[in-house]
Amino acid sequence: MKTVITERDGRIVIAVEGELDTDTCARFQEDIASLSGREGLEAELDLSKLDYISSKALRVLIALRQKIVSAGGTMKVTSVTPTVREIFDMTGLSGSLLG
């Protein structure tokens, strides 16, 4: 699992590659720790190379989104693999995550 954070035209792009499950979740949380608390963050989540996300890891994404939104920012998932899309659909999160 690899997290790549880049800035592009004032937006933050978070690209996650590999799998997000119980084991890699903690590392992901460390990687994004620097983003919490930033006001008005415009974040994009590029999950095109994310093969799988466990329900636990999904909660981390939700929590991240909630933190960003409550600090006046936005977070949107810009691309997602079919497997992960299915998981989003099942939990009814496609609406809020994909926008």
Place this chain on the structure above:
Amino acid sequence: MLSSPRRVSLLLLAGFGVLLIIMTVVAVRFSRDVSLVQQTDNLRDNLETIAGSISERLDSGYPDPYGFIELTARTQKKKEHYSLVLQDASGALLAPSFVVDKGLDIKDILYFDKDDDHFMATVWGQRCFVVVYDFPDRPLTLLGLYDNKYIFDDIVVSEKLFIILISAFFLILLLLSWFWLIPAIERMYDRKDKAEIELSVARELQQKAVTRDFTKEPWFDIHAELRAMKDVGGDIYLCGMVGNKLCFIVGDVSDKGTAASFMMFLLSSFIRSRVQVGLPLDRLMGEVNRIICDNPDYGMFCTLFIGAVNPDTLEMEYCNAGHTRALVDGEFLEQDPQLIAGIDRGFVWHTQKVMLHHGSRLLLYTDGVTEARNEERAFFGEKRLREWMRSRPEGISCREDCSALLEAVGAFRGKAHQNDDIAIMCIKIL
């Protein structure tokens, strides 16, 4: 009541205080500078008195002594230093020799140093005579016997000062430990105790949050099992009778730990009471959702599946909030994917209905089952679960079904560790 580290520290402090008092008294009483041992212009004065005791030595070839200075150590076991200044009339310094009473040889005297204007000698707790040899035409004067000094390399520290410094050092050490080190250790143990108490409270809450006694009615069989990943699990299940209907709930709470367990217990109590009112399932889901959303500090979300079976029609009404697909008679239940609870306060759920029949078997579970992974990183998955359910023989009790599934998941997982809580609920319409 003082804690035991503090009691020990107080004891040490008291003991040390007593020691300090004793040492000070001793130092004061037997202080070297209370009296000069001997000061005389004429060292010859006392020669006769010691003549007897040092005669043996003198017989062995020492010249006639000119006079002597008696130095007496305070205690038998103490090593003491003396500084002597002996000068002759012209101001030239003289090295005294020692003759020790009680049979010690001269070589047992440790050293004899010349240092600027005085000689220093070490005497082991014995009576000691400084014998000064006669030099013709040179009357000798003992100018004085100075304070005892302890020598640390080139630093000369007075004995009393030395005692005071050492005492002060230990006193500071004890005060530091009393006021800082011990409280720090106590705080550490408090934290550990608090953490342990928190954990046991959390475990209790979690235990009480799930149904332990499964209702028995003639028309159904029900059982559920929970296998937490860590000490306190985050999966929840409840079941009970509401009127004549069988009502059950399975859920997966995010964020494990002590705070989540409190929320779980709260939700569990809430659901148990609200369900009795005969609330429609979708309204119940809404209420649960609002409670979670209204407590954002816990940062919790929750998947939930609520179901109710009518014994007369055998119709099951159910409401799903982002939960895993239930298995009914070997097929996945049609569950509209609806939002998990705790995200959107205003979300409105809807219920669905399905007809069951006598002999219907339901399997509800949390994703700890389907997302279980083995050493090759393969998932247990929905397909395998469905195959498992289809392979179950008739006439097995729900309790046995639960155990069998847990075993199957465990066997699949092999040596890989459990990565999530597992909750399983089996229902059979008889």
